[in-house]
Amino acid sequence: MAQLQTDVVIVGAGAAGLMCALTAGARGRRVVVLDHANRAGKKILMSGGGRCNFTNLDVRPGHYLSANPHFVKSALARYTPWDFIAMVDRHGIAWHEKEAGQLFCDDSSKQIQQMLLSECAQVGVRIELGCSVSAVETGGPGFKLETTRGSWLCSSLVVATGGLSIPSMGASGWGYQLARQFGHELVPTRAALVPLTLSGRPLDDYADLAGLAVDRVGASVGSMRFDGGLLFTHRGLSGPPILQISSYWQPGDALSLDFVPDRDMAEWLAGQRQARPAVELKTVLADCLPRRLAQRLCDLGSGNRLLRQYDAKELAALGRKLHAWPVVASGTEGWRTAEVTLGGVDTGELSSSTMESRRVKGLHFIGEVVDVTGHLGGYNFQWAWASGHAAGEVV
């Protein structure tokens, strides 16, 4: 088969790979992007419920998990949310801010995918879909790749193959294998931003609440806490605070839920006991919680009697428990539904300003394949843009 030559080969036509390609292409580099999927940017298309939460106005290193929390600083400072917004605006894509600085397209995620593809096309980036790479060798001044479409010679190789979440979308462990082939260490991977599962007794306690949503709940593991809407599922718990806390939760960790974050429940229940002594506890609790949940928490906690039948200490203890309700999670829904992958290529052997390997000149790792994982809310795409841009400026 043909042996072709180019300056840069990027493996992975996702968010990070396309950003790297358009940045390097704009510098006049000859860029080829290879992807085994039949479509570029599949995760962009399905992101943000079809509207792509493409960045966040408040991006700080504290929004990322990594064995080296400083690693993200340089790339994020040099390609900010406003740089990406400028591109979005240039393409006339309407967007809006949801809660907490999260920016979404007004219409469709497809606009972001199309924007990236059109920027790539303008600077002559070649994208080969349905193309798998079977071998990579270093040779001469660069790399030789054997692919299902012949071999490529290039001076820079960028690995942008993402993480392991949602295998049906094209996720693979290829980037990790390549990193290992060239002597890179990997930080162990696990599913993150993923619903938590319950089993045994805890599942029996809550499974019939499946479909019930609670507007605002705080979910905590140790000192980490996230607030937002909770959803009971057939398997366990979901919703933004659960997805967020899943990045910090490990099997065996205690999970606690604050069901009424905006009110001091011990104080409030004491007041209710004075004001409504002949009303049942479940009825009073239904003022601040969905009725079915109020009933269930009574069943699992202190029963359901008239308020005057509880002594003050008992109500105070219940009030405190409603802010730290223990739930034993048994696991996560895993790669099938996880939004992202924790862990990945160890940042210790990568340059934080160029994403280049310190072991192999010309080899770069960008996006989710690297041990950098953002919180929910547009942070993962911002990392893909920023790391892709950092590499695209030097390859």
Ligand code: FDA
């Ligand atoms: P990405 O996964 O985007 O791309 C990797 C590419 O490499 C894919 O095209 C894949 O086919 C290709 N590839 C893999 N293995 C290969 C191989 N062996 N050979 C060739 N090609 C290969 N984030 C956010 O900030 N806001 C949001 O709204 C959402 N929403 C969201 C929803 C859902 C359902 C998911 C699963 C994820 C999100 N995310 C998100 C996370 C976000 O999608 C993710 O962090 C980025 O897409 C990561 O970008 P990458 O380019 O690194 O990987």
